[in-house]
Amino acid sequence: MIHCEGLVKIFKSEDIEVVALQGLNLTVEQGEMMAIIGNSGSGKSTLLNILGGLDRPSAGQVQVGEWDLLKIRDDQLVEYKRNTVGFVWQNNARNLLPYLTALENVEMPMLLSGKLDRAYAKQLLEWVGLKDRMHNKLHQLSGGEQQRVAIAISLSNRPKMLLADEPTGSVDTATSDQIMNIFREVNRELGITIVIVTHDLALAGKVDRVVAIRDGLTSTEFVKRNPNLDLAAGDGGFGGGLQEVHEAFVVVDRAGRLQVPKEYLEAVGIGGRASMEFDGEKIVITAPKSLEGDKS
Numbered sequence: 001m002i003h004c005e006g007l008v009k010i011f012k013s014e015d016i017e018v019v020a021l022q023g024l025n026l027t028v029e030q031g032e033m034m035a036i037i038g039n040s041g042s043g044k045s046t047l048l049n050i051l052g053g054l055d056r057p058s059a060g061q062v063q064v065g066e067w068d069l070l071k072i073r074d075d076q077l078v079e080y081k082r083n084t085v086g087f088v089w090q091n092n093a094r095n096l097l098p099y100l101t102a103l104e105n106v107e108m109p110m111l112l113s114g115k116l117d118r119a120y121a122k123q124l125l126e127w128v129g130l131k132d133r134m135h136n137k138l139h140q141l142s143g144g145e146q147q148r149v150a151i152a153i154s155l156s157n158r159p160k161m162l163l164a165d166e167p168t169g170s171v172d173t174a175t176s177d178q179i180m181n182i183f184r185e186v187n188r189e190l191g192i193t194i195v196i197v198t199h200d201l202a203l204a205g206k207v208d209r210v211v212a213i214r215d216g217l218t219s220t221e222f223v224k225r226n227p228n229l230d231l232a233a234g235d236g237g238f239g240g241g242l243q244e245v246h247e248a249f250v251v252v253d254r255a256g257r258l259q260v261p262k263e264y265l266e267a268v269g270i271g272g273r274a275s276m277e278f279d280g281e282k283i284v285i286t287a288p289k290s291l292e293g294d295k296s
């Protein structure tokens with residue numbers, strides 16, 4: 001469904017250039033539910049905005065379904081955003097119209113694209129557990145309920161892919177669990193591909209695969225050992241809860257490049273260059289041999 005290779009995004013302002021993505025590789029299968037994690041500034045939102053057609057890539061390849069997002073024309077981009085992708089944000093005020101009811105909010109994107117389907121709008125609200133509140137105005141609903149309306153809206157035009165940026169960022173744990181269960185259900189029922197950007201490792205435990213981004217590059221992948229197991233709560237540590245249910249892999253690109261965590265490099269004293277040996281089974285990276293020799 002999604003295929004990024006060597007994806008680059010550079011933000012340019014008058015006197016400064018920021019390389020937010022520096023050759024990122026990512027493949028997401030149709031029907032997969034996965035999460036992208038990474039520290040603040042690692043490029044998660046930049047990636048999501050490109051996948052959602054809200055921002056243009058600078059270079060590389062990015063294909064979503066039939067669309068090449070590097071070459072797509074502006075008029076095609078409008079169609080792409082309307083039909084292929086649904087968005088859920090942390091701050092749902094962006095999606096919602098407070099003076100309309102929940103049902104009217106869900107119907108709004110349908111009206112805009114000329115495909116009103118009230119039965120489906122009601123079904124979506126039932127799916128997110130708001131059957132009894134669909135005629136309430138938005139301001140009569142709690143924050144968690146509004147977020148569920150936002151999910152129903154994101155699905156109103158039957159997108160093939162749902163992108164969620166910190167979807168549980170401003171709700172409590174119970175609501176967060178409820179939202180993740182809704183994602184899982186629509187993923188199963190509709191076969192929709194779901195990509196969630198999050199800091200929350202407990203939430204990452206509830207998806208099939210987690211891809212970690214560091215400095216605008218995919219660094220590590222965590223694949224669920226037992227796809228039927230849902231992690232109740234992470235312990236907050238990167239190597240803790242996540243690694244109990246997921247197996248960790250370092251990502252190696254086609255050119256053989258991989259990212260070694262900064263902590264590992266510091267621990268063995270590797271700076272600008274390293275020595276690498278292959279012993280027939282293992283590839284061993286150490287501090288440069290010549291420097292060791294210098295010491296003696």
Ligand SMILES: Nc1ncnc2c1ncn2[C@@H]1O[C@H](COP(=O)(O)OP(=O)(O)OP(=O)(O)O)[C@@H](O)[C@H]1O
Pocket residue numbers: 011012018019020038039040041042043044045046047
């Ligand atoms: N419009 C912009 N103009 C200039 N620089 C930008 C712009 N948007 C993002 N950046 C920079 O690109 C880098 C990646 O930002 P991005 O928002 O994608 O990170 P993130 O991983 O989503 O962080 P967070 O978790 O804090 O949202 C950062 O250094 C950021 O300052």
